[in-house]
Amino acid sequence: MPLSVDLLVAPVLRCLHHIRLSRIIGMLLVILIVIPLITHWYLGSVDGTSQTHDLPGVDVLGKFQAMDPEELRHHVHELHRIKSSVSNELLELESKRQRLQGSIGHYNGEVEQAKSELESARNELATLKLQLRQTQKELEETMEAHRPRVAQPHRILPSEDDNVLIAPPASSLSCRQHTCFDYSRCSLTSGFPVYVYPTEDSIFPLDSYIQDVTLSSLEQNLYLSTNPATACVYVVIVGTLASRLGPRDMERKLTTLPYWRGDGRNHLLINIARDYTAENLFRNVETGRAMIVQSDFMFSQYRAGFDIVIPPVFTWEAGRDAWDSIPPQVPAHREHLFSFIGEKDSSSVKASEKGGLLYSDDASRRNAAGEVDVLADLVAIENNDDDNLLVKVTCGGDSVQGLRGEWKLCGKPVERQQVLRQSTFSIIIVAASSVMSSVLTTVRLYESLKYGAVPVILGEQVQLPFSEVIDWQQAAFVFPLARVSELHFFLRTVSDNDLLKMRRQGRFLWETYLSSPQAILNTVLSVVRTRISIPPKTVPEEPSPTIYNEDTYPLLLEEVEPISETGMEFGPVEPPYDSPKFLRNFTTSVVDKHTLWNTFPGPFYLYPYLPTDPVLPSEAKFLGSGLGFRPINKGSGGAGKEFQESLGGNVPREQFTIVMLTYERESVLINSLQRLLGLPYLNKVLVVWNSPNLPSEDLRWPDIGVPIIVIRTKKNSLNNRFLPYDVIETEAVLSIDDDAHLRHDEILFGFRVWREARDRVVGFPGRFHAWDGSHQAWLYNSNYSCELSMVLTGAAFFHKYYAYLYSHVMPQVIRDKVDEYLNCEDIAMNFLVSHITRKPPIKVTSRWTFRCPGCPQALSHDDSHFQERHKCINFFVQVYGYMPLLNTQFRVDSVLFKTRLPHDKQKCFKFI
Numbered sequence: 001m002p003l004s005v006d007l008l009v010a011p012v013l014r015c016l017h018h019i020r021l022s023r024i025i026g027m028l029l030v031i032l033i034v035i036p037l038i039t040h041w042y043l044g045s046v047d048g049t050s051q052t053h054d055l056p057g058v059d060v061l062g063k064f065q066a067m068d069p070e071e072l073r074h075h076v077h078e079l080h081r082i083k084s085s086v087s088n089e090l091l092e093l094e095s096k097r098q099r100l101q102g103s104i105g106h107y108n109g110e111v112e113q114a115k116s117e118l119e120s121a122r123n124e125l126a127t128l129k130l131q132l133r134q135t136q137k138e139l140e141e142t143m144e145a146h147r148p149r150v151a152q153p154h155r156i157l158p159s160e161d162d163n164v165l166i167a168p169p170a171s172s173l174s175c176r177q178h179t180c181f182d183y184s185r186c187s188l189t190s191g192f193p194v195y196v197y198p199t200e201d202s203i204f205p206l207d208s209y210i211q212d213v214t215l216s217s218l219e220q221n222l223y224l225s226t227n228p229a230t231a232c233v234y235v236v237i238v239g240t241l242a243s244r245l246g247p248r249d250m251e252r253k254l255t256t257l258p259y260w261r262g263d264g265r266n267h268l269l270i271n272i273a274r275d276y277t278a279e280n281l282f283r284n285v286e287t288g289r290a291m292i293v294q295s296d297f298m299f300s301q302y303r304a305g306f307d308i309v310i311p312p313v314f315t316w317e318a319g320r321d322a323w324d325s326i327p328p329q330v331p332a333h334r335e336h337l338f339s340f341i342g343e344k345d346s347s348s349v350k351a352s353e354k355g356g357l358l359y360s361d362d363a364s365r366r367n368a369a370g371e372v373d374v375l376a377d378l379v380a381i382e383n384n385d386d387d388n389l390l391v392k393v394t395c396g397g398d399s400v401q402g403l404r405g406e407w408k409l410c411g412k413p414v415e416r417q418q419v420l421r422q423s424t425f426s427i428i429i430v431a432a433s434s435v436m437s438s439v440l441t442t443v444r445l446y447e448s449l450k451y452g453a454v455p456v457i458l459g460e461q462v463q464l465p466f467s468e469v470i471d472w473q474q475a476a477f478v479f480p481l482a483r484v485s486e487l488h489f490f491l492r493t494v495s496d497n498d499l500l501k502m503r504r505q506g507r508f509l510w511e512t513y514l515s516s517p518q519a520i521l522n523t524v525l526s527v528v529r530t531r532i533s534i535p536p537k538t539v540p541e542e543p544s545p546t547i548y549n550e551d552t553y554p555l556l557l558e559e560v561e562p563i564s565e566t567g568m569e570f571g572p573v574e575p576p577y578d579s580p581k582f583l584r585n586f587t588t589s590v591v592d593k594h595t596l597w598n599t600f601p602g603p604f605y606l607y608p609y610l611p612t613d614p615v616l617p618s619e620a621k622f623l624g625s626g627l628g629f630r631p632i633n634k635g636s637g638g639a640g641k642e643f644q645e646s647l648g649g650n651v652p653r654e655q656f657t658i659v660m661l662t663y664e665r666e667s668v669l670i671n672s673l674q675r676l677l678g679l680p681y682l683n684k685v686l687v688v689w690n691s692p693n694l695p696s697e698d699l700r701w702p703d704i705g706v707p708i709i710v711i712r713t714k715k716n717s718l719n720n721r722f723l724p725y726d727v728i729e730t731e732a733v734l735s736i737d738d739d740a741h742l743r744h745d746e747i748l749f750g751f752r753v754w755r756e757a758r759d760r761v762v763g764f765p766g767r768f769h770a771w772d773g774s775h776q777a778w779l780y781n782s783n784y785s786c787e788l789s790m791v792l793t794g795a796a797f798f799h800k801y802y803a804y805l806y807s808h809v810m811p812q813v814i815r816d817k818v819d820e821y822l823n824c825e826d827i828a829m830n831f832l833v834s835h836i837t838r839k840p841p842i843k844v845t846s847r848w849t850f851r852c853p854g855c856p857q858a859l860s861h862d863d864s865h866f867q868e869r870h871k872c873i874n875f876f877v878q879v880y881g882y883m884p885l886l887n888t889q890f891r892v893d894s895v896l897f898k899t900r901l902p903h904d905k906q907k908c909f910k911f912i
Contacts, residue, residue, distance in 0.1 A: 127572060156187035157230040169263075172287050177305050177531055180289035182265045186232035188586065192534045193225035194525055195259070196235040203253045210239040210272055213313055217518040222537040222604075223525060231266075233528055234259050236290075238271045240278055247285045254287065264290035270524065271295075272517075273312035276400040276409065278439050293524055296403070297436040302463060308527055309465050311442040313517045322515065323811060327421045327452050329503050329882040332496040337488075338456060339390035339419050340427035342407035343399060377485050389488075390419065391427075402440035406431040409440050413447075420451035424499070425491055429481075430459030437463045449475065449510040452881075454502050456491065458484060466513055469527055469597040475506035500882075505598075507881060512602045526603055535589045538582075539605040539804045541726035547689055547710045554710070555700040557670075560677050570748045571644050571680035576706060577655050578683070578729035581608035600836050601809040609731050611759040611799040615650050628652025639896065640906030647681070649755045655683035656732035656751055656797065661721045663690045666699055669738045677704040679744050681751060683730045684709060690716045718825040719815050721793065724803040731758070733803065737794035745909050750844045753892050754797035761833050761841040763796025765848055769873055769885050778877060780827070780869035784848060789834075789885040791841040793826040802833055811879050817872060823865060824872035831876050831884050840888035845912055 067075065169175055186192065196218050199211045206214075214237050218224055225231050236257065245253070254260060260267065264287060271281050271294035280296040292301075293308045302309075395410035402409065407429055410416075420426055426448040431438050442465060448455040455476035457464075464472050472478065479487070513523045529536065548554050585606055588596070596603040621629040630653045633642040647653050658676070662669045669687065676685065684707040689695070692715075701708055709727055713720045721735055732754060734747065746764070754762040766788035770781040806815075810832050818825045830841060877883050894908040901907060 155189050155191060157190055157193070158185040158187075158232075159229065169289065172289070173301070173303065175289055175303055175306055180265065180306065181532070182289075183532060185266055186532050186534065188534055190230075190232055190534065191537070192223050192233070192525075192529045192532075193227070193231045194221070194223040194233045194235060195225050195228040195231035197237070197257065199237055202237065203256060204236075204238045205244070206237065206239040207274075209274060210237065213272070213274075213517040214521075217516075217521045220518065221522060221525065223529075228259050231259075232534075233525070234267045235525075236267060236269050238269060238281060240272075240274060247283075250281070250285045254285075254290070260288075262288075264288035267291065268293055268524065268528070270310075270521075273439055274314065275312070276402065276439055276443065278312060291528070295437060295439045295442050297463060299434050299436050299461070302436045305468065305531075308524055309437045309442075309463050309467065310520055310524060311446050311465050311514050312439050313520060322450075322511075323813065323879045323881070326450060326507070326881060328878070329452055329500060329507065332424070332499045332503075334424045334453075335422040336388055336390045336419075336424065338425035338427055338491060339423040339453070340429070341390070341392045341395070341410045341416070341419065342429065343393065343395045343410060344407055345401065345403075345405055390423065400440065403431050403435060403438050406435070406438060406440055409443060416447055417451055420447055420453040423453040425456045425477075426453035427487075428455055428457045430457065430462040433459075433461055436461070437465075445476070446510065446514055449506040449514070452503050452507065454499065454506065456487065458487075466523055466527060469530060469593070469603075470509060470513065471594065471598045472509075474598060475502050475509055504882065508600055512600075522604060530589065530593060530597075530603065533586070533590050535585050536604055536606045539607050539724070539808060542723040542807065544686075544709065544725045544727040545712050547694060547712045555698065557674075557700045557702045560674050560702045560704065570744055571647070573678060573680050573705060574655070576683045577653070579609060579654050579731045582606070583609070584613060601805055605804070605808070607801055607804060609799075609801065611731075611801050618650070639901065640908050643908050647752070647755070649752065651755060651758075654732060654755070655681045655730050656734050657683045657728045657730045658685045658734045658736055659688060659721060659725075659728070660685060660736050660738055661688045661690060661718070662738040663716070664693065665738055666696060670700070670702060672736075672738050672741065673704060673708065674702045675741065676706075677702065679704075680748060682706050684727070686711055686725060686727065688713060688720050690718075690720060692716065716822075717819050718822060719807070719818055721825055722803045722806040722829060724800060724807055728800055728803075731800055732797055733800050734797050735793045735795075740795045742795060743911075745912060746845055746847070749894060749909055749912050750797055753842060753844050757842055758799055759833075759837050760839055761791055761793070761796050761798050761802075761830060762844060763791030763793065763841065764843070764845060765792040765795060766790065766841075766843045766891075767792060768887065769883065778870070778873045778883065780866060780873050782866075787887045787889050788843060789840055789887050790827065790830040791843055793829050795847075796826075796841075798829065798833070802829065802836075805836070806832055814876060814879055817875055821868040821872065823868045824876075827869065827872050828876065831880065834886055835880060835884035838884075838886065840886040842888070843891040845891070845893070 169180060196214075199206055199214050218235075228234070234257075236254075254264060254269075255262075257264075257267070267290035269282065269287060269290050269292050271278075271292070273295045278295060280294070280298070280301070282292050282294065283298065283301055291306055291308065292303075293310055295310060295312050297307065297309060392410070395408055397410070398412050398415075400409040411419075426444070428441060428444045428448065430441050441462060445455055445457075445464065457476055457478045458481050460478055460480050462478070464470070464476075477490075479490075483490075511519075513519055526536070584591075588606070588610070589603075593603075616625055620626075621631060622635060630646040630648065632638055632646050632648040636642075660669070660672065673685065673687075676682065685704070687708060687710045689710050690713055695710070711720075711725065732751060734751070736742070742764070750762055750764065754760070766785075767780065767782050767790045768785055768788045769790070770779045772779050806829060810828070814828050814831075818828055834840065894912045896907045897909070897912060899907070
């Protein structure tokens with residue numbers, strides 16, 4: 001029975017009267033803790049008792065106890081039967097559940113596949129719509145083009161009907177290009193045919209040396225013609241033996257030339273001086289309308305813009321093949337600040353005996369005294385020990401006598417060479433004021449340029465070789481004689497940058513125009529051709545013999561699966577579109593004349609396109625000059641979606657050609673080719689088959705939507721990578737190894753970057769040249785670095801223009817070194833481009849190396865590979881005379897890379 005609350009509380013209240021407050025508080029706390037515990041225990045006891053009476057197991061147990069054994073056994077069997085029936089039903093339900101789950105998974109897979117196919121169909125539809133828009137744009141451009149594309153007209157050549165006798169001018173001294181040259185024989189499309197009178201039966205006596213020089217130099221000339229009836233220009237070679245003839249005899253012999261036509265129109269009279277004492281053969285000779293080409297000219301004789309000054313032709317080396325005899329271009333400053341060694345001709349005060357210069361005694365004395373005063377100033381400056389000047393006014397040994405009044409050339413060539421190798425500047429004092437040019441002046445200029453002493457010419461009246469087209473101010477200083485007292489001050493102010501630039505330009509001029517008989521004669525003809533605005537011959541293309549021909553067909557893979565590595569569409573897959581050629585073939589020769597003559601490689605070839613072709617202003621593509629342009633979103637711009645639909649940029653649309661070098665790695669090659677399926681803007685693929693063995697007969701080639709041309713090479717050479725094959729019909733070339741796996745977005749990003757830097761090599765793996773201070777040499781380095789100076793051409797874009805230069809203009813010894821080591825072709829290309837542009841390459845994306853799973857080990861993993869590359873770099877530096885590679889400290893990523901965008905905008909590239 002429950003306890004009464006009153007009975008419990010009453011005694012407590014009685015005790016409160018006798019207890020302190022603190023004890024009361026303690027007791028209350030005890031009561032508040034104890035009473036809930038007692039209450040919890042009481043309620044728990046009551047609930048436990050009631051639950052015990054309500055358990056169903058108690059009644060069931062009693063029921064089983066009341067059953068007899070037989071009834072109990074029957075009941076157990078019934079329970080087992082029910083259990084078995086329920087288990088079977090459960091198993092059946094589980095089986096049905098699994099079948100339903102499989103069906104659901106199958107249907108989910110079909111749904112996902114349908115979604116994927118729908119997305120693919122949408123992308124394909126978008127691509128087709130884009131291609132349709134591109135085709136419509138091309139059609140509109142074709143219909144709206146007001147001017148058809150200019151093609152070269154038929155070649156127009158003169159005939160015998162054009163040979164009309166015209167009276168010669170009153171005086172040949174009045175001849176100029178516009179008055180004495182017959183343009184009717186030289187159509188713009190004639191090709192500039194040149195006829196050279198035979199030297200073996202020349203009307204002028206020629207020694208064997210002149211004959212050999214002429215034959216060996218001109219027989220390789222591109223313009224040589226054997227048909228005099230259609231020639232534009234006629235060349236007459238005159239040697240030093242003609243000095244035995246008098247002026248009237250010279251005139252009579254000239255008029256007997258079969259194509260002289262009374263006045264010598266379009267004739268070049270080339271007086272080849274083969275030694276220091278060559279004479280002015282055509283002084284006081286009536287030459288009619290013929291042009292005179294020689295080294296010595298008087299002011300009264302020279303016809304500006306008509307006659308041509310050339311250097312003498314000695315037994316000199318051939319240009320770029322003479323690299324081993326030329327000193328390096330650095331350091332900028334050498335032992336001597338400047339040098340001059342010469343001796344004044346004492347016979348200048350006497351009368352001329354050979355028809356040379358004629359001075360009055362007073363004039364000769366004043367001129368000689370003035371130049372002695374000049375050298376007195378130079379000798380006084382020589383005492384300045386700070387710059388160690390070298391000035392000598394007496395020869396004291398061997399010397400060469402020039403024109404009357406001209407300073408003698410002192411010493412033997414080897415002795416002068418030694419002095420010039422140690423001189424920063426070389427002083428050249430020209431002859432008397434009545435002399436336009438002379439042999440000795442040209443010899444001093446030649447030697448100074450060759451050995452890297454920047455020429456300092458005293459005498460503004462001088463006419464330097466080919467000055468009509470060569471800008472000598474870029475390679476030499478020309479001062480009036482009166483500036484000699486300030487010469488030392490001026491030369492000390494020249495910075496190293498300017499000094500090395502002039503030295504480099506001087507070597508280019510020497511190699512290209514002065515170094516050999518062939519260079520001199522080619523330059524003479526090119527000067528005349530440039531005057532009459534005829535473009536040069538086109539640069540040779542490399543034939544592309546294929547492994548497969550009309551009788552043999554390559555086997556094709558049955559199916560090639562496209563590879564989607566980024567889930568993005570990168571533009572329309574267009575049919576092949578070739579880059580237009582020779583759009584500036586005539587304008588280049590006129591508009592860019594100065595640039596062509598004064599920059600590498602010179603004016604001797606016409607190229608289909610140049611990386612430096614001018615770019616239109618931005619609005620021109622919308623205002624009358626939009627042919628071929630594909631601006632982003634029609635000029636409105638946009639993010640990733642609009643960006644991928646058009647090429648944009650500053651130049652018209654174009655494509656690129658892949659050149660893939662391979663050597664007996666068929667499975668690797670085929671795998672790399674398959675990865676190119678669906679690559680936008682791809683024109684074709686050239687597989688350069690470097691192996692002497694043909695591909696396997698059962699080798700199957702993938703169909704990637706563009707032509708795959710397999711080139712059969714003459715030999716196994718890495719130089720084959722850069723041959724200008726005639727089947728390459730795009731300006732952009734992607735050179736790639738067969739084991740270099742690039743994603744489509746990487747290739748297209750590199751292509752877009754190259755379109756904005758067409759004169760550079762744009763690639764992926766970077767390398768650099770490092771200075772070895774202990775050995776004072778260069779090292780090739782592939783370590784990770786924050787600076788680079790090369791990109792490997794195993795994955796790089798370059799302009800086809802550089803393939804022409806690599807194969808036809810770059811020194812042959814470099815290509816020979818590549819063949820010797822079977823290595824370094826990529827270094828050679830980087831050297832060449834940096835030498836021409838004075839710019840470093842451009843690296844794109846973060847790739848530093850390539851990994852090709854399953855590929856055989858490459859040659860680059862061999863230790864000797866790096867040793868050879870060290871040697872290559874130092875050898876190439878010797879050939880060029882300096883290190884052309886330049887460092888760069890940045891790489892290029894896309895504009896919106898790592899930029900946070902709104903959810904409705906797309907990046908240009910996801911991973912770049």
